[in-house]
Amino acid sequence: MPPRPVTxxxxxxxxxxxxxxxxxxxxxxxxATRGLGGDLAELGVLYGxxxxxxxxxxxxxxxxxxxxxxxxxxxxxxxxxxxxxSYAGLTRAAFEANMxxxxxxxxxxxxxxxxxxxxxxxxGSHRFVHxxxxxLYEHVVGDVRAARALLKPDGIVxxxxxxxxxxxxxxxxVWQAVLTEGLRPVAVSPHxxxxxxxxxxxxxxxxxxxxxxxxxxxxxxxxxxxxxxxRIHAVPSWQxxxxxxxxxxxxxxxxxxxxxxxxxxRRH
Ligand SMILES: C[S@@+](CC[C@H](N)C(=O)[O-])C[C@H]1O[C@@H](n2cnc3c(N)ncnc32)[C@H](O)[C@@H]1O
Numbered sequence: 001m002p003p004r005p006v007t008x009x010x011x012x013x014x015x016x017x018x019x020x021x022x023x024x025x026x027x028x029x030x031x032a033t034r035g036l037g038g039d040l041a042e043l044g045v046l047y048g049x050x051x052x053x054x055x056x057x058x059x060x061x062x063x064x065x066x067x068x069x070x071x072x073x074x075x076x077x078x079x080x081x082x083x084x085x086s087y088a089g090l091t092r093a094a095f096e097a098n099m100x101x102x103x104x105x106x107x108x109x110x111x112x113x114x115x116x117x118x119x120x121x122x123x124g125s126h127r128f129v130h131x132x133x134x135x136l137y138e139h140v141v142g143d144v145r146a147a148r149a150l151l152k153p154d155g156i157v158x159x160x161x162x163x164x165x166x167x168x169x170x171x172x173x174v175w176q177a178v179l180t181e182g183l184r185p186v187a188v189s190p191h192x193x194x195x196x197x198x199x200x201x202x203x204x205x206x207x208x209x210x211x212x213x214x215x216x217x218x219x220x221x222x223x224x225x226x227x228x229x230x231r232i233h234a235v236p237s238w239q240x241x242x243x244x245x246x247x248x249x250x251x252x253x254x255x256x257x258x259x260x261x262x263x264x265x266r267r268h
Contacts, residue, residue, distance in 0.1 A: 003103045006056040010102045016049030021217045021232050022192050023053060024210060026130075029156050029186075029194065030057040032206040033127035038152050040064040041126055042107075043114040043143055044133030044160075046087060048098040054130055055103045064107040065121040067114050068133070070095070074113075079134050115142035118149050126150040132160035137169030144177045154198030156186070162193035178227065185229035187219075204230055216240065 011018060030040075030053075040058055045051040045066045058064045070092040074080040092111060099106050110120050114133035129147045134140065140159070147157045161167040162174045174193050177183040186194040186203045196203065207230055211219045219230045249257050 001104070002060065003056045003058050003105050006052050006102055011049050011052060014049040014052060014098050014102065015047045017191075018049040018053075019191075021189050021211075021214070022050075024214075024217075025187070025189060025192070025194065025207060025232065026050070026053050026158070028206050028210045029158075029203060030054065030128055032203055033154075033156055034059065036127045036152060036154060038062060038127030038155060039122055039125045039150075040128050041117060041121055041147075041150055042066045042130045042132065043117060043146070044068055044131070045095055046090065046132075048095045048102070050130055050132065051095075051107065052099065052102045054128065055099060055105070055107055057128070058105075062127075063122065065110065065117060066107045067110040067112060067117040067120075068092075068095070069113070070111050072111065074134075076134075076136070076139075078136055079139065082135060113142075114139065115146040118146045121150055123149050124152060127152055127155045128158075129155065130158045130160070132158075135161060135167040135170050137172050140170050140173035141176070144173055144181070144183070148181070148183075148197060151197060154196060156194060156196050156203065157183070159193040159195075160191060162188070162191075164191070179225060185224060185227050187230040187232055189232045190234075200228075204228075207232065 008023060011023060039062050040054050042051050042054055045068045051066055055064045069083065071090045074083055096106055110117060129150050131143045131147055133143060151157060159170060159174045161170050163171055178185055182197055183195045184200050186196055186200045187207050208219060211217055211232060216235055217232055218235050219232050222229055222231050246254060
C-alpha cells in the first residue's frame with residue numbers, strides 16, 4: 001500500500017522545527033524528482049516532522065531509509081553535549097509511533113552515526129536526501145560524502161541549519177562542498193540549503209513556479225562563486241497586502257469585492 005499523503009496539520013502534530021517555506025519546497029522538489037524514481041533518505045529525524053513528509057513521497061519500489069542516534073550517547077564529546085541539551089528524552093519508539101500514525105508505515109531505521117547510512121542504504125540510487133543530524137563540521141563533512149554516495153546524478157540534497165548562528169560547522173561544510181566538491185546550489189531558504197551534483201535548471205524552474213503562486217514568499221537570484229541560486233525569502237511585511245484576496249482581484253473590482261465581504265460578514 002502506498003503511504004498516506006501528509007498535510008501541514010499532520011506535520012504540526014509532531015514536535016520539531018520544520019516550517020514554511022521548507023515544507024512546500026520539499027513538496028515541490030519531491031514532486032520534481034518523482035520521474036527520476038529512486039530512494040529517499042533522512043539523516044537526523046528527531047520525532048519525524050520532516051521524515052513524515054519525505055516518507056509520504058515514497059513510491060512503489062522505492063526505499064526510505066533514516067538514521068539517528070535516538071538518544072544513544074555519542075562518543076564525540078561535543079556531539080554528546082549537543083544531543084543531551086537539544087534532544088534529551090528522544091526515543092525511537094516516539095519516532096515510530098509518529099510515522100505509523102501520520103504516514104501509515106515505517107522507513108528502514110538505522111540506529112547509528114549519520115554517515116554509516118552508506119553501509120545500509122543503496123548507493124547511487126537516491127532521488128532525495130535530507131541531512132539534519134549533527135551540526136559539527138567534521139560530522140557534516142562525513143554527511144556530505146554520504147549524501148553524495150547515496151544520490152543519483154540528478155538527486156537533490158537538502159542541508160538544514162546551513163546558516164544559523166549556532167551552527168557555523170554546517171555552513172563551513174556545505175559551502176566547502178560547493179567550492180571544492182562540485183555541489184551545485186539550487187536554492188536557499190531561511191533555514192535550509194538545497195543542492196544537487198547534477199543539473200539545477202529543472203529544480204529552479206519548479207521552485208520558481210511554486211513561489212509565483214505564494215502570497216507570503218518570494219524569490220531573488222543570487223550569484224555565489226559563479227553559481228546562480230534562488231534565495232527564497234519572506235515578502236517584506238510592508239508589501240504583504242492587508243487583504244490577501246486583493247492579490248487575486250483586479251483593482252477596479254476592489255470596492256465591489258469589499259462590499260460583498262461586508263455583506264457576508266454581517267450575515268454571520
Ligand atoms: C535537528 S534534529 C532533526 C530534526 C528533524 N529532521 C525534524 O524535522 O524534526 C537532529 C537529530 O539528529 C540526531 N543526531 C545528532 N547527532 C547525530 C549523529 N552524529 N548521528 C546521527 N544522528 C544524530 C539527533 O538525535 C536528532 O534526532
